[in-house]
Amino acid sequence: MHSPALRANGNSIEFQNVSFRPSGERPREIVSDITLTVASGETLALLGRSGSGKTSLLKLINGLLTPSKGKILIKQKATTEWDPIRLRRGIGYVIQEAGLFPHFTVAENVGLVPTLERWPRPRIEERVAEMLQLVGLAPEEFAKRRPRQLSGGQRQRVGVARALAADPPILLLDEPFGALDPVTRAELQREFGALARQLRKTIVFVTHDLREALLLASHIVLLQSGRIVASAPRDEFLQLEHAEVRAFAASLLNQAGEPA
């Protein structure tokens, strides 16, 4: 997973002592003193309960939030020094419930960033068809539909296709499969895992599901109250002794024990 060839292309993400405190009434820090490197081509899971700061950490990467202390380097350049528009167009973003544009067709949704980047029309159409195929949706059947004519799983697939359309080297996902039924979720997780291995992008995803983290990530970081409390390669994560790790591991056993 951490081969030098993958590190060499430089699409890494580096947090250096990053804290984030939202402006306004609540002065509490949501993210505290995070130092963390995601190597090129690595898939990192940010695991934690609700309110642990994992989504904020994700939004700090594409500049939706600005750190109040420390800095984040994307391709060796601080997010605050990037033109935010250029930074974001090079980073795919997938959120729960997909956040598709309801007034656009599936094709227009997937083709959005290429359109913003002024690709020629035929190239956009070709790319949209290619992306839909990649996420398992037949272009001739789905391209002209509107998001509300899709199932939850199909919407999420379109969300992934949209994030990948301009071939960004970095991909961020915020509980991408969280709103799906268990069967669809398992199906999409499996397919996404295969896709991620094939694409070799730098991927950071947020989840509260340890099973999902173990399935998809090469490295797992556990957050609690805005701090990293555990960090390990996937295969070593379950051996960690931290109480929060044990709590998540216990939830794994409970899940497995549940009747299907």
Next chain:
Amino acid sequence: MSAWSFLLEHRGEILGTTAEHLVLVLVAMIIAILIGVPLGLLIVHRPALRAIALGIANIFQTIPSLALFGFLIPIPFIGGIGKRTAIVALVLYALLPILRNTYVGLTEIDPAVLESAEAMGMTRSQILFRVRLPLAGAFILAGVRTATIISIGVATIAAAIGAGGLGTFIFRGVALVSNGLLLAGAIPAALLALLADFLLGLVERRLRVT
């Protein structure tokens, strides 16, 4: 002379006055949209300004139309007898529905959609023109529709302050006890309102996100 033959005989004059009425309403609506929509955008993230703007627009809407004319006429530059005062009054009436619907339409947008738009590297103006306004479009148009119908009605009363329009016939009809004159004002005014309602309703349905 029957009312019917009166209408036929004066159809040229009636048509001209209907056009005059329509121009009054159109000018007022264009100004109201140019003020109401940007102001609606402005108040989405400014609660203090929102309370003030909606409050003031609500006051204008509540004042009876003749009373509003009464207030406006003495004001220098915008007041006086004639079309200008009428247009100012129509704009003030039209403001509340347009402002309120723009605000509601913009706040109804799923935050996840706006977050995606920003995260995908859309600029502020791209988000405004390609996402926010299109998604709020049906709401805004519903406001314009309500405002237009109110304006067509209030514009008939504007004849009382010398603004012209179809109200001229109605007021003269009342004074001369002439059914022909009354209907010459009432029928086109009613048709105008119904037609505007129908046509803007069609546009509104087209803008609705299905």
